[in-house]
Amino acid sequence: MHTIQVKNKTFIPYLSEKEIQETVNRIGKEINTDYKNLQPLFIVILNGAFMFAADLFKTINIDAEISFIKLISYKGTRSTGNVITAIGLDELIKNKHIIIVEDIIDTGNTLHTFLPQLIDQQPASLKIASLLYKPEATIYPIKPDYIGFTIPNKFVLGYGLDYDGLARNLSAIYQLQE
Numbered sequence: 001m002h003t004i005q006v007k008n009k010t011f012i013p014y015l016s017e018k019e020i021q022e023t024v025n026r027i028g029k030e031i032n033t034d035y036k037n038l039q040p041l042f043i044v045i046l047n048g049a050f051m052f053a054a055d056l057f058k059t060i061n062i063d064a065e066i067s068f069i070k071l072i073s074y075k076g077t078r079s080t081g082n083v084i085t086a087i088g089l090d091e092l093i094k095n096k097h098i099i100i101v102e103d104i105i106d107t108g109n110t111l112h113t114f115l116p117q118l119i120d121q122q123p124a125s126l127k128i129a130s131l132l133y134k135p136e137a138t139i140y141p142i143k144p145d146y147i148g149f150t151i152p153n154k155f156v157l158g159y160g161l162d163y164d165g166l167a168r169n170l171s172a173i174y175q176l177q178e
């Protein structure tokens with residue numbers, strides 16, 4: 001792995017494809033055990049979580065469903081503070097066991113805004129699986145139940161995460177060079 005350039009910024013290798021895949025497998029195993037006979041519904045937050053969700057879902061060997069919503073809150077390397085629902089949930093979640101799939105919990109604003117809408121619909125249970133967690137950036141009290149990596153408060157990209165729409169296609173994760 002080597003340094004990459006995206007637009008005007010330089011990014012250094014941070015989490016390798018192998019580390020990521022091992023971690024995704026570990027989370028999948030935990031979910032297979034915890035949700036045996038519960039038939040969870042994975043709700044994936046687009047765009048960032050698409051790659052993590054696809055890899056995670058392939059490790060699931062119990063009955064499970066998956067659905068997608070699209071929330072937007074980021075522009076460039078900063079959270080804008082307001083969250084827009086670009087594609088909403090088209091399913092009833094009452095009495096279902098919900099696992100929210102996120103790429104990263106940063107300020108926590110996205111889920112802080114969205115979770116009450118889910119809780120209103122009375123799911124049987126609600127947990128969060130996030131590949132990355134930046135506790136130093138968290139403003140709202142959101143802590144994932146399943147965490148891939150706890151990372152420092154630095155901008156990262158790759159493996160679904162973007163900088164201005166770019167670099168989501170990388171299989172590894174890179175960190176902004178400061």
Ligand code: IMP
Nearest residue numbers: 048074105106107108109110155156161
């Ligand atoms: P929030 O601040 O927890 O609401 O995070 C909102 C969304 O911003 C996340 O789901 C990501 O899609 C995106 N995001 C947050 N931090 C980063 C980052 O370091 N790189 C790329 N995207 C990020």
Ligand code: MG
Nearest residue numbers: 045048049103
């Ligand atoms: Mg996201």
